[in-house]
Amino acid sequence: MSRIQESVIIRTVVRIMVPFIQLFALYVIMHGASGPGGGFQGGVIFGAAIILYAMIFGIAEGKKKMSDALDKILASTGLAIYAATGLACIIFGGMFLQYSAVPLLPDPAVVSKYLIDLVEIGIGITVLAVMISLFFDISPPESEPEGVEE
């Protein structure tokens, strides 16, 4: 495992690829309503990008980018966005997640378009946080100290 982590090629490729994977994840989340994809898939891809980073640069380095506290905050923030959108529809007199009930804009179709995107973003944030915390919890503790070769 440590021989793979020392490889210059793998480290460089991962460093270059991770932003593009994250950009693709954002694209998948935002196009979930009109095409294939959605909050869950985009969140999984975004989480996979950070997991890839943590696999190559070490768990300790990954936890510097994505600490446990940030994980908990993101997971509950996404859930709060989802629940708040659903409850806002109830407050304005509709069913749970009945987007057209919210009188935000004159056209109900446009309102539901924006609110679907909001819900997808909430789902994506929660899924990415949960995926990353799953990986950090399952992955074995590192025996040798990290960052020697840097």
Added chain:
Amino acid sequence: MIWILDITMLFFLVVCAIAAISIKDLLSSIIILSAYSLIMAIVWVEMHSVDVGFTEAAVGAGITTVLFIATLARTEGRSED
């Protein structure tokens, strides 16, 4: 629907499934399971269910493999039976 492609993919699917449960080395088993997920994703997309195929490729072939390998790093890596 391209039925020749379908039959070929489903054949490979069965081969991968049997290999994944009958092989002794658990790391090989995980990699074969990942290949199983990839073929399954192709089958989903070929059956015009792009959303499900997307999920299968992201979760089945991506995250699940990583989590299995991370679990394997904490165990011995050989099957007892």
